[in-house]
């Protein structure tokens with residue numbers, strides 16, 4: 022079976038492939054790179070699950086194949102759960118349009134927490150993963166990874182807010198972990214493993 026992962030983030034494809042293969046599912050994951058005409062889906066919903074479903078529905082319709090999409094973000098306690106669904110465009114929300122978006126977003130969160138002491142720097146990564154089959158069957162699952170935010174970037178791996186996020190029970194940031202170490206505990210790892218179970222029942 023071919024499954025289309027509705028993402029333009031190339032890092033999510035091998036992650037999903039590894040998890041499905043580990044779950045014993047004989048499926049090949051392809052990204053939107055293979056579908057240059059796929060529609061650009063605006064993430065207009067207020068929830069991760071809503072956006073994941075929007076993306077998966079549009080791509081299932083476009084390709085005629087089972088489609089999976091993930092919408093994810095960082096929810097910061099002190100910022101009342103923001104940036105949340107706005108994580109990928111957080112600095113843009115404040116009119117900043119500089120080069121590297123990931124580092125602009127991270128720097129902005131650090132700025133917003135500059136007066137917040139360690140004990141109030143709790144945060145969590147959330148991922149909602151949706152599956153939409155050509156038959157119209159739909160399902161959404163979620164994964165969460167709790168932790169806290171440090172005040173200076175550490176590590177070169179991963180992407181986005183990884184250099185300032187330390188998971189609960191860890192001393193390293195997720196940017197200081199290998200991909201496999203992060204997958205084992207990450208929001209998306211958890212969501213994708215739940216999704217693999219659902220796929221086994223559905224496909």
Ligand code: ITT
Pocket residue numbers: 027028029030033064091092093094095108109110123126146179180181182183207209
């Ligand atoms: P697609 O929508 O094309 O899948 P994307 O990277 O924009 O790609 P999201 O819409 O899910 O994905 O945005 C998630 C944002 O949240 C992402 O840009 C990061 O800033 C942040 N984020 C999500 N998961 C993360 C992780 O594992 N590590 C660090 N930051 C993460």
